[in-house]
Amino acid sequence: MAKAKQRVHPLEDLIRTERIPHIWCPGCGVGTVFSACLSAIKQTGIEYRKFTMVSGIGCSGRGAGYARLDSFHTTHGRAIPFATGIKMANPELNVIVFSGDGDLFAIGGNHFIHAARRNMDLTVICINNFIYGMTGGQVAATTPHNAQSATTPYGNPESPFNLPLLAIASGATYVARWTMIHTRDLTDTFAEAMAHRGFSFIEVLSPCPINYVRRNKVKLMDLVKKFQTHTIIRNDADPRDLDLDFEKGVVLGKFVDIDRPTADMLYEEIRRRRAG
Numbered sequence: 267m268a269k270a271k272q273r274v275h276p277l278e279d280l281i282r283t284e285r286i287p288h289i290w291c292p293g294c295g296v297g298t299v300f301s302a303c304l305s306a307i308k309q310t311g312i313e314y315r316k317f318t319m320v321s322g323i324g325c326s327g328r329g330a331g332y333a334r335l336d337s338f339h340t341t342h343g344r345a346i347p348f349a350t351g352i353k354m355a356n357p358e359l360n361v362i363v364f365s366g367d368g369d370l371f372a373i374g375g376n377h378f379i380h381a382a383r384r385n386m387d388l389t390v391i392c393i394n395n396f397i398y399g400m401t402g403g404q405v406a407a408t409t410p411h412n413a414q415s416a417t418t419p420y421g422n423p424e425s426p427f428n429l430p431l432l433a434i435a436s437g438a439t440y441v442a443r444w445t446m447i448h449t450r451d452l453t454d455t456f457a458e459a460m461a462h463r464g465f466s467f468i469e470v471l472s473p474c475p476i477n478y479v480r481r482n483k484v485k486l487m488d489l490v491k492k493f494q495t496h497t498i499i500r501n502d503a504d505p506r507d508l509d510l511d512f513e514k515g516v517v518l519g520k521f522v523d524i525d526r527p528t529a530d531m532l533y534e535e536i537r538r539r540r541a542g
Contacts, residue, residue, distance in 0.1 A: 277301065277304045277305065279314075279334065280304045280307060280314065280334050281304070282331070285332055286332075288328065289325070289328055290325060290328070291476055292475070293475035293479075293486050294472070294474070294475055295393070295395075295445075295447075295470070296326050296395075296472060298447075298449060298472075299391070299393055299446055299472060300332065300333075302452035302453045302456060303329070303364060303452075303456050305453045305456075306452075306453045306455075306457040306460060307335075307460070309453060309454075309457040310457050310460055312360060312460075314334075315336075316358065316359060316360055317336075317360045318335060318338070318352055318360070318361050318362070319336075319337040319338070319363075320337070320340060320345050320346075320352065320363050320364070321337075321345055321363070321364045321365045322340055322341070322344060322345035322365045322369035322374060323341065323343075323369055324342075324365065324369050324398075324399065324400045324401070325393075325399045325400045326364060326366035326395075327339060327364075327365050327366065329365075338352075342369060342373055343369055343370075343374030343375075343377065344374065345370070345374065346363055346374060346381045346386075346388070346390070349361045349363045349381075349386075349388050353387055353529075353530060354529070354533070357530040357534070360460055361388050361389070362388075364391050364393075365390075365391075366392065366395060367392055367393070367394040367395065367396070367406055367407065367408040367429070368397075368399075368407070368408075370390070370392050371407045371408065371432075372407045375407065378390070378433075378436070379436045382436035382437045382438040382465045382467070383436055384437075384465075384529040385437060385439055385464045385465050385527065385528050385529055387463060387464055387529070388466070389460050389462075389468075390465070391468050392429065392467070392469050392470065393446075393472050394408050394429065394470065394471055394472065395472050395474040396408055396409055396426075396473050396474065396478045397474050397481075398415075398477070399474040399478070402416050402477070403415055403416040403477030403478070404416050405417045407426065407427050408429070409422045409478075410422065410426055411423075411424065411425050413482055415477075415481065416477070416481075428506075428509050429443075430443055430469060430521055431508055434522055438465045438466070438467045438522065439462070439464035439522065439523070439524050439525065440458075440459050440462045440465070440467065440520075440523050441466075441467050441468075441505075441521045442459070442467075442468045442469075442519065442520040442521060443468070443471070444470055444471070445470065445472070445493040445518065447494065448493075448518065451518075452468075455520065456468065458520075458523075462523065463525070463528055464524075464526065465528075471493070489512075492512045496512045496514075496516060497515065498515045498517050498518065500517045500518070501519040501520050501521070502519075502520075503517050503519060503521055
């Protein structure tokens with residue numbers, strides 16, 4: 267009897283299979299976003315050796331360790347400075363930052379602002395799970411108003427960041443937002459962002475099923491349904507209209523795609539002038 271042919275996963279050449287099973291919880295969207303990111307890398311047709319992935323600390327930060335690329339699992343909040351150093355040392359690399367909202371916008375918020383201001387040629391993917399997922403469910407810079415967390419048991423009195431608005435105001439030249447269920451849009455957007463020359467930022471809405479969903483006594487499937495029924499695709503939307511409000515509707519799409527010189531291009535121009 268002929269031996270059955272072993273099936274090969276379509277992303278096997280990009281996954282460190284020796285590290286599987288992964289640590290992400292059932293219902294977590296990080297794995298879906300990670301898969302879309304790897305699919306986008308394949309879609310670009312660029313050699314894998316020309317990519318590198320950098321992440322910080324948190325659930326999303328584990329992505330770098332699962333990617334069969336040159337990858338760096340860095341310190342908390344410092345993924346973007348590490349990625350900046352890599353890009354400036356080797357401008358030919360396609361540098362992807364794959365991390366979470368706490369890592370990128372709380373402890374790492376200042377780094378985000380200045381990398382966008384400089385137009386560093388990076389692709390920054392932020393999985394926004396609305397909370398500090400891995401470290402105990404504390405309130406984050408993205409936790410919705412009135413939502414419960416470990417440190418706001420009676421509801422969050424603060425307003426969360428409007429991440430696309432922050433990115434655009436800081437100088438990002440490519441900005442988009444999708445949810446964890448928009449997998450095809452994510453893959454296409456990631457591939458487009460990787461090809462974009464400049465600071466690319468993609469927010470992915472993916473609520474933590476443990477520390478956000480359970481704590482706020484909502485059902486994950488109800489949130490997923492809202493991602494279908496209460497989201498509006500509106501490319502080029504006014505960034506002031508991008509606050510998260512699932513009752514009125516959350517705007518998704520590509521909001522900015524412009525061209526301006528990148529930091530490595532400007533530094534190279536200075537070097538050439540001095541050498542000439």
